[in-house]
Amino acid sequence: MADKKLQIALYWGAACGGCDVAVLDTNEFILDVAAVADIRLWPIAADGKYKDIEAMADGELDLAIFNGGVRNSENEHIAHLLRQKSKLLVAFGSCAYMGGIPGLANLTSREKILETAYRRNPSIEWGNRVVPQPETKLNGKELEIPKFYRRVYKLDQVVDVDYYIPGCPPQPDRVRETLLAIVKGELPPKGSVVGAFDHALCEDCPRTKNEKKVKKFYRPWEIKADPDTCLLEQGVLCCGVATRSGCGVRCPTSGIPCRGCYGPPPGVTDQGAKLASAVASIVDSKDPNEIEEILAGLPDFTSFAYRYGVAASLLQRSYRQ
Amino acid sequence: MSYEPKIVGFLCNWCSYTGADLAGTSRVHYAPNIRIIRVMCSARIDPTFVLKALREGADGVLICGCHPGDCHYSEGNYKMMRRYPLLKKMLTDFGIEPARVRLEWVSASEGQRFAEVVNDMTQRVRELGPSPIQQTLAQDMAER
DSSP: OGGGSEEEEEEESBOOSHHHHHHHTTTTHHHHHHHHEEEEEOTTTSOOOHHHHHTSOTTOEEEEEEESBEEEHHHHHHHHHHHHHEEEEEEEHHHHHHOHHHHGGGGSOHHHHHHIIIIIOTTSOTTOOOOOOSEEEETTEEEEOOOEEEEEEOGGGTSOOSEEEOOSSOOHHHHHHHHHHHHHTOOOOTTOBOSSOSSBGGGTOOSBOOOOOBSOOBOGGGSOOOTTBOTGGGTBOOGGGGSBOOSOSHHHHTTOOOOOTTOOOTTOSOHHHHHHHHHHHTBOOSOHHHHHHHHTTSTTHHHHHTTTTTTTSSSOSOOOO | OOOOOOEEEEEETTTHHHHHHHHHHTTOOOOTTEEEEEESOGGGOOHHHHHHHHHTTOSEEEEEEOOTTOOTTSSHHHHHHHHHHHHHHHHHHTTOOGGGEEEEEOOTTOHHHHHHHHHHHHHHHHHHOSOSHHHHHHHHHHHO
């Protein structure tokens, strides 16, 4: 029986660990998974070494679940390795799907990130401002660490991906459904976004929608928003109009605007541009100066609109010299 | 080869495209750097179109619509008017000179003005130099 078990690997690239927790949040279900599957690699929860994966035959794994973006050469190496060794490769969570939160770093540069983290950070001891290098000599020995790339990539910019499961993190119910579908072999066409719907979040949002006209935008803490009316109509920037549904409308039903973690709905190339299109259109003014004033109420719109999707956007990164 | 800017122009069917047509039929000379795409209304111009043009190699994007108040669909151009500042802000955040994208109102009778706008835009984008997008993305790929 043992050799008939599904062979599974889970890996995290540039990630926070939340996606791995989402897998664990399926609760007892994970035990059912363990009953039908051998988990060959899962850095956050189980043992398993890269060399064991390297020693496998091509296609020996049935399923590899990759969460996190590709930030460094180690992430990329494992992405290639899992692609080679696994029949199915799933981009799990917003980071693998779109670059995610780590992808926001694409709006700055590698140099600035290293400068902030290793030189300017107030918590660094004097005399210890060392910037890690890919290769170092220590006591006559050569040491290597993974190379920190110029930018973050989403998984399919690096390897071929079979399925995408969006979410930050993906909702446990969707994870369960998707894993079951894979176990049963009920697979959608390659390249599908699974564990989510094919329409925008607003369609499932229970808040009342009227004609949208906005004179002033508010940060969520600046306004006591009506709990039953569309947040965007009340001037609270909400990504729902440019976001795929599937999360269960968790944020807007809790009084928090959608952050866009499920990515763009089908047919939308660039989530941030689509949000800009929708949000700007509802500004209630025909005067260029007043329009500018109203839009000034959206500080850092870009990071909001591309919170999870800089790496997946048309521009992908900053071009600042 | 010397650098010739590539400019994509999105022109509304009713005013600006007709204005460009007038520039042509009036034999007004203007820079050949613009590639015109006709859309029914400037409101149709999703910021996605502009970003896509830049991503695919345009050095500049010109958007033209009817003058405010003159929209064939009464209020379409106001939608573009509202998107423009947000789009410029986004470009700045992505480190792209906002002057690469420009919004102008050109009526059907303003053939001469259309030519001037295109010449001026071509000159400005020429001064900015080639868009860094494709080269930078290629450098990213080469690093891996």
